[in-house]
Amino acid sequence: MKSGFVAVAGKPNVGKSTLINALMKRKVVIVSDKPQTTRNRVNCILNTQDAQIVLVDTPGIHKPLHKFGEYMVKIAVNALKGQDLILFLIDPIDKIRESDLNIAKIIKESKIPTILVINKIDSATPEQIKEAEERIKTVLDKNSNIIAEFKISALTGENLSELLEKIIDTLPEGPQYYPEDMTTDRPLAFMISELIREKIFHLTSEEIPHSTAVVVEEITNKEDLVYIRAEIYIERQSQKGIIIGQKGRMIKKIGMLARKDIEMLLDDRVYLDLYVKVKDKWRQKDSIIMNTIGLKNDLQ
Ligand SMILES: Nc1nc2c(ncn2[C@@H]2O[C@H](COP(=O)(O)OP(=O)(O)OP(=O)(O)O)[C@@H](O)[C@H]2O)c(=O)[nH]1
Ligand SMILES: [Mg+2]
Structure with missing residues (x-):
């Protein structure tokens, strides 16, 4: 079977947890319209016919203002290490900011195969999408570890089946890491x-x-x-x-x-x-x- 760990990374509020719930086809992790909703790493286990995909939800990486924020960012950066694949989410409506470019650098240095995911295409204009793509590519150029790019809506489900297919395609042959009836690694x-x-x-x-x-x-x-x-x-x-x-x-x-x-x-x-x-x-x-x-x- 195909199996592996897929970290979902990006700045706060880009839709990481929404995407995980959409791929899981049920609500597993919490979501809100306020940044810094997710505070811990949560492994969400998605079993398909011939694959086990461990979707790793992470806190949004940002410039921390207090100790707790520092820990959240540390958890998010740590959660990328050693994973099989990263989904790097960006939000074209909020534009590409310093924090996105910083995350892009961390991802580039990790050398882990990464799929660039432009989310919220249900509400973004074509100009916003184009601008986001161009800005992020100032860091993640052709020579970086970006193996594919998808434009999706985690909210409406647009292009999610194609994204899932690509994730499975990319994962190595491997063991079943978690029992089939387990949804998350959290108590x-x-x-x-x-x-x-x-x-x-x-x-x-x-x-x-x-x-x-x-x-x-x-x-x-x-x-x-x-x-x-x-x-x-x-x-x-x-x-x-x-x-x-x-x-x-x-x-x-x-x-x-x-x-x-x-x-x-x-x-x-x-x-x-x-x-x-x-x-x-x-x-x-x-x-x-x-x-x-x-x-x-x-x-x-
Ligand atoms: N229009 C639109 N909104 C979306 C989409 N995906 C997520 N959102 C909204 O974006 C907001 C943030 O979603 P979350 O999934 O909590 O974002 P997150 O990246 O997990 O945020 P943190 O946990 O704070 O890092 C929510 O209000 C979602 O409804 C999308 O595809 N389209
Ligand atoms: Mg979240």
Whole structure:
């Protein structure tokens, strides 16, 4: 069989996680319209008739503003190392910026075969697409490791089957790395915390989503449902009121939407108990980032 690891890389918000869900034909990783949604590496396992493709979701590579951001970028850059193939996503609507050119340089130096993927063609103009192509090729020229180029829409699915065919074509003959029934390499508690965090990203704005972390503290199978207790970390006392909302409306909404997604994931009824905790400036604190939010393994 064909098998291998395919890292999906690019700056924040280019559609990396959306593309992975589209190729997986189900929602596995979380998505939002805000940059820096993905914070960890997540391996998503796609089994086809004669291939196993491990799609590696990565945080967007950007110029970090705090310790947590530095770790996210480190995780993303580390996640490229030793992979069989890279999908390098760019967004022609947002134009090609310094961060795209930096990622292009990292990719060029890696020498890993790379497919250049121009995403969001459903909304980009032909001029925007042409300009993006030309700009990125100032770094990734003919002599670089770009083996193919695709113009796609992760949102509408345009050209995705062709892209998938090319990915399989490029992968080597290899073993089945993961059991067939496994969808990701992350534990259930992590996937649940991500679904809660996604709702916070959807429902809040400005600095709130980025100041938030979610940790699942308990998952207990009860007679007729699964009891889940999770803590939402925020950085300042003043943010607590926003997450809880007037008469508790915001936290109720986060809980209700997250519960629906978690019930789909577990295929069971869920009672979701959410608590909000102030962890003063957690994004600057190694001990919380490493131990509580669990980045330790990713950074090694
Ligand atoms: N129009 C359009 N929007 C898209 C497409 N793909 C993704 N998006 C939107 O782009 C935004 C970001 O998508 P994500 O998949 O979260 O992007 P990401 O690259 O994983 O972002 P980070 O995790 O922050 O690095 C969302 O609002 C998506 O709906 C596309 O093909 N067309
Ligand atoms: Mg993402």
